Amino acid sequence: MPLLSKAQNTFDANGGCLNVVDFTVGQPMESYGDRNYSVTYQHEVLVNEKLTIGAGVGYSYHDKFKYSAIPFFISSHYFFVDKRFSPFVNLKIGTYGMFGKKYVGTFEKFSLADKDHDQAINFYFSPGIGIKAHITPNVGVIASVTDEAYLIKAFDVSHKDYRSKLSHSLGLNIGICFQIKGW
Secondary structure, three states: OHHHHOOOOOOOOOOOOEEEEEEEEEEEOOOOOOOEEEEEEEEEEEOOOOEEEEEEEEEEEEOOOOEEEEEEEEEEEEEOOOOOEEEEEEEEEEEEEEEOOOOEOOOOOOOEOOOHHHOOOOEEEEEEEEEEEEEEOOEEEEEEEEEEEEEEEEEEOOOOEEEEEEEEEEEEEEEEEEEOOOO
């Protein structure tokens, strides 16, 4: 209990960067949505007590389309209040590498194009809203709701060809955030 009573309101801008490790389980949001499981790591600089900006990397598996992705992104968090418990919004935006495609070129819904070069960019976008709670002066937990979106080249049943589709999933996210002095 002594550690909990010493938990500070916010992370210290002079105490090192904010590190976030989180896990998300997502459910499809539209016809080309996909159930996915992902884990990400973000390393962010504290601009002030409420705003962070940095970069991150992750791993995501997509159930219906049967592929894995490694997103690389710029990330940011904004904490609304300078308190031990704080609501926040966050944004991850970037690109991804796709591998392990198992459902390719079958000309059916949820089939991926067999050539990645037909798509100009592998776009990744994930806004979220949640709450942060400090446990100790340098460690907190987060819980949020996110929309993970991947631009993919998938078979369009109405046009009978492969087209760029934005695959969305509404995710529940839990994670840990921490600071390491000087890092």
